[in-house]
Amino acid sequence: MDGSRAGQSEFIMSASSDGQQGTSAKNFGVHTLNRLMESDQKCRVTGQKNRPDVSVLALGLDLNTLDLRLTGMDPLYPQLGTVWAKTPPDVNRINNDVYTPACYDIRPPHDLYKHVHRLEEPSLFYAFYGMPGDEMQLAAAGELYRRGWRYHMDSMVWFLPDAAQPPMVHERYQQGKFHYWDKAKWCRGVRDSMTLISDQLEGEPELPDFMKRAE
Incomplete structure (x- = not known):
């Protein structure tokens, strides 16, 4: 058996041995989402850390953890371009990169x-x-x-x-x-x-x- 097949077999065996994972159809879909939500709730109660990749993809991300100003009425896009950005986006630079044809500025005729x-x-x-x-x-x-x-x-x-x-x-x-x-x-x-x-x-x-x- 070559190395690639051996590595693939080891991955399948390790995934199948995990109670939360597996390759069968029952480990995907709404039932799995329900188990992930229950697991996340238990981690919140017990203080344990849940898998961050699973938590973000399945349950979403709490906006309060992103240091955003959520109390005001200002739009969020100047503060957040992507959740992975270390600095706020430059809104002026983004707007200048978009070319608007002159015909778009013509108002449609009334009546x-x-x-x-x-x-x-x-x-x-x-x-x-x-x-x-x-x-x-x-x-x-x-x-x-x-x-x-x-x-x-x-x-x-x-x-x-x-x-x-x-x-x-x-x-x-x-x-x-x-x-x-x-x-x-x-x-x-x-x-x-x-x-x-x-x-x-x-x-x-x-x-x-x-x-x-x-x-």
């Missing part, structure tokens, strides 16, 4: 609904499907309706009549070629022949007065 007429179709559909209950969803729906799209309430899909081949409009339905927005592929799709029931198409959204854009 985003005022800019929906500038958005392209993918952005409008993102606002409609991705912002439920938000004013941007309502504004996007109004802009899509203004551009000729109609929302099918049963299938929850937007349809647009083909401009080159307008569908036949009857009293209760429309039949012909329609474009639709494919949510799975996130692009337009085309159906050369289909029928849409008029009652299943949602009408023009009622926008509040503050959201109505002057033409």
